[in-house]
Every structure is written in structure tokens, then in C-alpha cells.
Amino acid sequence: MINNTRIAVVIPAFRVRDTIKDVILSIPDFIDHIIVVDDACPDLSGKEAAGTDRENLTVIYHERNQGVGGALVSGYRKALDLGCEIVVKVDGDGQMDPRQIGST
Numbered sequence: 001m002i003n004n005t006r007i008a009v010v011i012p013a014f015r016v017r018d019t020i021k022d023v024i025l026s027i028p029d030f031i032d033h034i035i036v037v038d039d040a041c042p043d044l045s046g047k048e049a050a051g052t053d054r055e056n057l058t059v060i061y062h063e064r065n066q067g068v069g070g071a072l073v074s075g076y077r078k079a080l081d082l083g084c085e086i087v088v089k090v091d092g093d094g095q096m097d098p099r100q101i102g103s104t
Contacts, residue, residue: 002102008033008084009098010075012068013045016092020049023090024057027098032056035078036092037071040064045092058082 009027013020013036020036027034034057038046046059060074072089079087090096 002030005086006032006082006084007086007088007101008035008075008079008082009088009090009101010072010079011036011049011090011092012039012071012075013037013049013092014039014041014065014068014071015043015045017041017043017045017048019094020045020092021052023092023094023098024049024052024054027054027090028101030102031088033058033079033082033084035060035075037075038062039066039068039071049092 009031036049037060040062046061050059088101090098
């Protein structure tokens with residue numbers, strides 16, 4: 001939380017099994033909620049994500065693939081349900097550095 005504002009990170013997860021744990025573990029501790037959306041991933045990226053010990057992690061599983069847009073909608077809805085006011089999208093493949101969240 002920054003300035004009494006709840007923050008969520010949404011991570012669409014499709015074929016990112018090899019990188020998802022490192023991405024999750026690099027998310028700063030001030031983030032209130034980490035939401036991973038397994039978009040009917042054949043390599044079970046969501047199960048890999050669930051194997052981290054981040055207490056603030058929620059994994060959503062789609063029964064059928066909805067694409068990155070559908071994954072984001074599910075993640076954003078969950079973030080709103082959790083009372084978050086800021087939502088940051090981070091790719092599950094490690095292309096983005098989550099440690100830059102909140103930097104100026």
C-alpha cells in the first residue's frame with residue numbers, strides 16, 4: 001500500500017511456466033494483491049505460480065482460453081472486488097521488471 005491506496009498486480013499467464021515464479025517473487029512487498037490469471041494454459045502456469053509462498057497471491061483459472069484481453073478483464077475484476085484502486089499489468093514472461101513499480 002502506498003498513501004493508503006490498495007495496489008494490485010495482474011499477471012496474465014499463458015505458457016510462462018518457466019518464468020512465472022521469478023516474476024512473482026520480484027514483485028515489491030508493498031503490493032497488496034498479486035493476481036495471476038491462468039488462461040487455460042496447457043503447461044499449467046497457474047499451478048506453478050501457486051507454488052510460490054506469497055500470501056497475497058490469488059490464482060484465477062479460465063476453463064477455456066480467452067486471450068490476454070480476457071485474462072486482463074478477469075484480473076481487473078478481481079482487483080476491484082478486493083478494493084484495489086491501482087492495478088498494474090505485468091507480463092509473466094519476465095519482459096518487465098516489477099521492481100520498477102512505484103519508482104519515479
